[in-house]
Amino acid sequence: MLGILTVAELLGMTLWFAASAVSAQYTAQWSLTGSEAAWLTTIVQLGFVVGTAVSALLNVADIVPARWLFSVAALVGAAANALLLTSDQLSTALVWRFVTGLALAGVYPPAMKMIATWFRVRRGLAVGTIVGALTVGKAMPYLVHAIPGAGITPVVLSATIGACVAALLVWFGYREGPYPFPARPFSWSLVRDVVRTPTWRLSTGGYLGHMFELYAAWTWLPVFIAASIAVRDPASDPAAAAHATSLASAIAFAALAIGGAGCIWGGLVADRRGRAWLVTRAMAISGVCAVLIGFAYGRSLWLLVPIALVWGFFVIADSAQFSVLVTESVPPHAVGTALTLQTSLGFLLTAVVIQLVPPLAAFVGWRWAFAALALGPLFGIAAIQRLVRHTAARR
Numbered sequence: 001m002l003g004i005l006t007v008a009e010l011l012g013m014t015l016w017f018a019a020s021a022v023s024a025q026y027t028a029q030w031s032l033t034g035s036e037a038a039w040l041t042t043i044v045q046l047g048f049v050v051g052t053a054v055s056a057l058l059n060v061a062d063i064v065p066a067r068w069l070f071s072v073a074a075l076v077g078a079a080a081n082a083l084l085l086t087s088d089q090l091s092t093a094l095v096w097r098f099v100t101g102l103a104l105a106g107v108y109p110p111a112m113k114m115i116a117t118w119f120r121v122r123r124g125l126a127v128g129t130i131v132g133a134l135t136v137g138k139a140m141p142y143l144v145h146a147i148p149g150a151g152i153t154p155v156v157l158s159a160t161i162g163a164c165v166a167a168l169l170v171w172f173g174y175r176e177g178p179y180p181f182p183a184r185p186f187s188w189s190l191v192r193d194v195v196r197t198p199t200w201r202l203s204t205g206g207y208l209g210h211m212f213e214l215y216a217a218w219t220w221l222p223v224f225i226a227a228s229i230a231v232r233d234p235a236s237d238p239a240a241a242a243h244a245t246s247l248a249s250a251i252a253f254a255a256l257a258i259g260g261a262g263c264i265w266g267g268l269v270a271d272r273r274g275r276a277w278l279v280t281r282a283m284a285i286s287g288v289c290a291v292l293i294g295f296a297y298g299r300s301l302w303l304l305v306p307i308a309l310v311w312g313f314f315v316i317a318d319s320a321q322f323s324v325l326v327t328e329s330v331p332p333h334a335v336g337t338a339l340t341l342q343t344s345l346g347f348l349l350t351a352v353v354i355q356l357v358p359p360l361a362a363f364v365g366w367r368w369a370f371a372a373l374a375l376g377p378l379f380g381i382a383a384i385q386r387l388v389r390h391t392a393a394r395r
Contacts, residue, residue, distance in 0.1 A: 001118050002126060004173040005111055006133040012074045012107045012166035013137030015081050015100050016044060018159035019093065020219060021141035022152045024226075024245065030090050034358040041219045043094045045351040047101020048108075052344035055105055055337075059190050062336035066110040071171040073106025078163035084156055107166075108134065109340045112323050116335070118177030124275060124324050128267025131320035132260035137162075139256035142222060146249035148242070194338045199329035202387035204342045206279060207322035208349055209380020213286060213373040215350035217315055220357050220369070221308065222252035224297070227366045231298035251305055255312035262317035275321040276388045280381050282318035286311060287377030290370045297367040325387075 019026065019040040027037045054060070060069065080099035087093035111130050119126035140162070144155045194200055226248035233244070262282075270278040289311035296304040323339055330338040353373075361369035 001174065001177060002115060002129060004169055005115050006129055008070070008074075008166040008169040008174075009107070009111045009130050010133040010137040010140075010166075011162035011169075012070075012077070013104070013134040014140045014159040014162040015077045015104060016138045017041070017218075018081055018100075018141045018156050019044075019084060019097055021145045021222075021249070022155050025152050026090075026093070032090060034362075035355065036090060038219070038355055038358055039090070039094055040097060041215075042351050042354050043097045044101035044104070045215065045347050045354065047098040047103075048105050049101075049344050049348045049351065050098075051102040051105025052109065052340045052347065055109070056191055056341040056344055059337055060106075060340075062190070062334065066114045066176075066336075067170055067174050069106045070110045070114070070174075071167040073103045073110075074163045074167035074170070077103030077107065078160045078167070081156060081163065082160045085153060105340070105344075109336070109343050112320075112327075112339055113336050114174060114176070116324075116327055117180045120179050122267075122271055123327070124270040124321060125264070125267035127324050127327075128263040128265075128270070128320040131316070131323070132263030132267075135259040135263060135316050135319075136257045138218070139253050139259075142249045142253035142256065146246050146253060148246055190334055190337050191341060194330055194334055194341055197330055197338075198390060199387065200326060200338055200342075202383055202390060203322055203325040203329055204345060205383030206283075206325075206380045206387065207342055207346050209376045209378070209383060210279070210283060210318060210322060211346035211349050212353055212376025212379065213290060214315055214319070214376075215347075216353045216357050216373055217290065217311065217370065218256055219354050220361075221255055221312075222248060224293070224366050224370065225251050225255075225304070225308065228297045228299075228304055229301070232300070251301070251308065254305075255308040258309050258312045259316035262313040262315075263320055265313075266317035267320060270321045270324070275325055276384050279318035279321050280384055282314045283377035283380050283384075286315040286317075287374040289314065290373040290377075294367045294369075294371055 023037045023040050026032060026040065077100050080096045080103060084093055084096045087096065112127050115126050115130050116123055141155050141159055144150055144158050226245065229244050229248055266278055266282060289307055293304070293307045293311060296307050322342070326338050326342055327335050357369055360372060
């Protein structure tokens, strides 16, 4: 089951950055500004927020069978992603990207709940593996784009095919594990009950600090890398420019995909040393990298790439553990809603931060634009330390 869900999540989440990976082509094709191009990512975040908010309010994740929810949502997302190719202007593309984000609300949170029914003792590792898979999946469009000559159509269609395969895998291969979360009838008060739980609020506070940094880093690191390469080695002809674009996409893929290993490592360490211990240290290291990478801007790739890889590893290594903390902090019948509400708030925050980075880069330059993201880990660490004290006081 872990293998099936890992592959399905990897393939399904290729939809997320399918347009972002080719934003440079869309920018040239439609004469977009940096802020307009950012909406190709931001609108997915907002669609996901709306989808998760509605799901939480209506208790969808705790009422609808997860297998059915995942499969249908993945197919809807695949269709919306394919329709992106029919767009001839930004406004139409944003509609399909919004629907894609809406559908992904039925792919991401349900997968974490599904795998949790199979693991109790090693749940941190299991959920970490799922989040690691979605991390690699989100990076896949950059790998496709790194292939010389791969433009918009190959990148978008490969993601659509992947999501369709993901739906089939879950529909025909998944069954619920020996530790199911009990179903319950619909209740308007379920969200209120979740929010009133102190451990949920503190866990989510840590998660929000983590999310303040994560998606802004993922969205703009490819642009940062491309800008850094251009500063160090200005392209003298179209062939050199194409090579620089492929190189930047390959490095971006590696920096994002290495997070998959980070998630598995995070799960192993969290199960052994404790979730609070793991998330505190992962946020501290990623926050430091957000500042350090500015010193590598415009310098040798031998300096830039290692920092980008370390950042990519640790920026997501703790993500799954915030979800596991939630599964352990609320009553079993509310787990689906609690996870969905947590992710909804987190992705709402990412939509804001993603849009803030371009004007910040215009003001201070790309070299120091990422330093502000370190504020997220600082806030997250403070929330987790409060959670540790609260938990200790209850014992």
